[in-house]
Amino acid sequence: MIIRNGAVALSGAPRLVKTDIQVSRGVISALGLGLPPDGEEEFDAAGLEIYPGGIDPHVHFFDPGFPDKEDFFHGTAGAASGGITTIIDMPCTSDPPVINRRNLEIKREIVEPKAVVDFCFFGGICSQSFEAGFPGWMDELAPLVPAFKTYATSGDPKFERLNHYQFYRVLEKARDLGRPILLHAEDADFVIPATAALRGSGDSPGTFSATRPELAETLAVFAVSEIAETLQAPLHIVHIGTARAAEIVAERTTTTGETCPQYLAFDIDDFERIGAPLKITPPVKGPAEKDQLWDFLARGGIDFVASDHAPGTFEQKNTGSIWTDYAGIPGGPTLFLYTYSAGLRAGRLSLQRFLEVTSAAAANRYALEDRKGRIEVGLDADLALVDPAATTIVRGEESLSKGKITPFEGMRLHGRIHSTMVRGAFVYREGTLLSSGGTGRFTAPQPQR
Ligand SMILES: [Zn+2]
Numbered sequence: 001m002i003i004r005n006g007a008v009a010l011s012g013a014p015r016l017v018k019t020d021i022q023v024s025r026g027v028i029s030a031l032g033l034g035l036p037p038d039g040e041e042e043f044d045a046a047g048l049e050i051y052p053g054g055i056d057p058h059v060h061f062f063d064p065g066f067p068d069k070e071d072f073f074h075g076t077a078g079a080a081s082g083g084i085t086t087i088i089d090m091p092c093t094s095d096p097p098v099i100n101r102r103n104l105e106i107k108r109e110i111v112e113p114k115a116v117v118d119f120c121f122f123g124g125i126c127s128q129s130f131e132a133g134f135p136g137w138m139d140e141l142a143p144l145v146p147a148f149k150t151y152a153t154s155g156d157p158k159f160e161r162l163n164h165y166q167f168y169r170v171l172e173k174a175r176d177l178g179r180p181i182l183l184h185a186e187d188a189d190f191v192i193p194a195t196a197a198l199r200g201s202g203d204s205p206g207t208f209s210a211t212r213p214e215l216a217e218t219l220a221v222f223a224v225s226e227i228a229e230t231l232q233a234p235l236h237i238v239h240i241g242t243a244r245a246a247e248i249v250a251e252r253t254t255t256t257g258e259t260c261p262q263y264l265a266f267d268i269d270d271f272e273r274i275g276a277p278l279k280i281t282p283p284v285k286g287p288a289e290k291d292q293l294w295d296f297l298a299r300g301g302i303d304f305v306a307s308d309h310a311p312g313t314f315e316q317k318n319t320g321s322i323w324t325d326y327a328g329i330p331g332g333p334t335l336f337l338y339t340y341s342a343g344l345r346a347g348r349l350s351l352q353r354f355l356e357v358t359s360a361a362a363a364n365r366y367a368l369e370d371r372k373g374r375i376e377v378g379l380d381a382d383l384a385l386v387d388p389a390a391t392t393i394v395r396g397e398e399s400l401s402k403g404k405i406t407p408f409e410g411m412r413l414h415g416r417i418h419s420t421m422v423r424g425a426f427v428y429r430e431g432t433l434l435s436s437g438g439t440g441r442f443t444a445p446q447p448q449r
Helices: 072-081 101-114 127-131 136-141 164-177 188-201 205-210 214-231 243-251 261-265 268-274 289-299 332-345 351-365
Strands: 002-008 017-024 027-032 042-044 049-052 054-059 084-089 118-121 148-151 181-184 235-237 255-259 383-393 412-422 425-429
Touching: 049 351, 054 072, 054 332, 054 351, 072 084, 072 101, 072 332, 072 412, 072 425, 084 332, 084 383, 084 412, 101 118, 101 136, 127 164, 136 164, 148 164, 164 181, 164 214, 181 214, 188 205, 188 214, 205 268, 214 235, 214 243, 214 255, 243 255, 243 289, 255 289, 261 289, 261 332, 289 351, 332 351, 332 383, 332 412
Parallel strands: 002 042, 002 049, 054 084, 084 118, 148 181, 181 235, 235 255
Antiparallel strands: 002 017, 017 027, 049 383, 383 412, 412 425
16 A cells, blocks of 8 residues: 655654655555555545654553453553554563463463554563572563563562562573563662551642652662663663653663653642542652653653553542552553654654654664664554644543543643554544454564674
């Protein structure tokens, strides 16, 4: 097929370029104005901007195991409606968790028929791995997963945090395997005693946040990235909300980081106002952090954005206490368009930086760049078509994800996702989902470097 007349975001070009895109067997086969007809379908994209489909490198789709929160069909449908063409699912919030090869294969068999967009899985390492399968599980998973998730503070007793010595062992192994370690960075020596001390003293977002302040994040980032630096091992900090933590990441030579729209858009004052719909861990931070996070994202100290999509049900989000309300929000459907609107259109991100933070940088970090992340001949035809003249008002009730409670409710964004194409096939177009699952494929990372 040929997509004609779109304004296309090409790698390296400072501005959108009017060019046609030819797609053959799911792959971009030619780029250029006035491509000769290939006898197949043509799509007129006049008036539309065409970007590499977004990569959301941090989601929790809870499948199998917890379909009341989310499942792979609704999660990937929501992603598709938001211009995302590849997601990477976290290992720790499904049953079974992806901690060994057998579990990964069980999970893949269950979720692949439901997937609307392409996907892969992170592996997971918890303290329990040290009693069972460490380091063998890392060896057997490394060819199939782009990285391994760990926690410095964990809310899940089945997936416990690592101590410093365990981080040392895991990072040493990660260096040898050539796969990064992902870190949920909140210091347990701060969070656990602070929670015990403060839980009885109030039931407000501010009291909850005081158990997980900026310092809790900075301490964990500093300590574990120091281990990584010492070993020259690849580490990646997920969902950074604190500018000082980003500054440490920027100083390291083998550590990268991501942030999420919720940390760029909201702060603790919003949390006081919005309450549980904005409850996440780590919580949103002080008002001074947001602008600095944007600066790090624009300059490269923070490498890319991710949604940390993790919806809870209405009941789980409304327990009557901020301490027990579920921590997590459905960010997948809004990740790309929020970054487009508040980043690119607002002038905070250049076009090339926007492309890096929404697709190319995650593809590079997670060994997918031979197929994903750029509009180039030979790569998968994964595309997000944006109508720049339209506006989008976020309405949780209209979401294709199971997560309807979003802190972005009512937010007005520049642009609208016109359509989303996965390997040359429209899966979402003008408000309609065109896939009932099975259009997304398991996407293994490239062999280890
Ligand atoms: Zn997460």
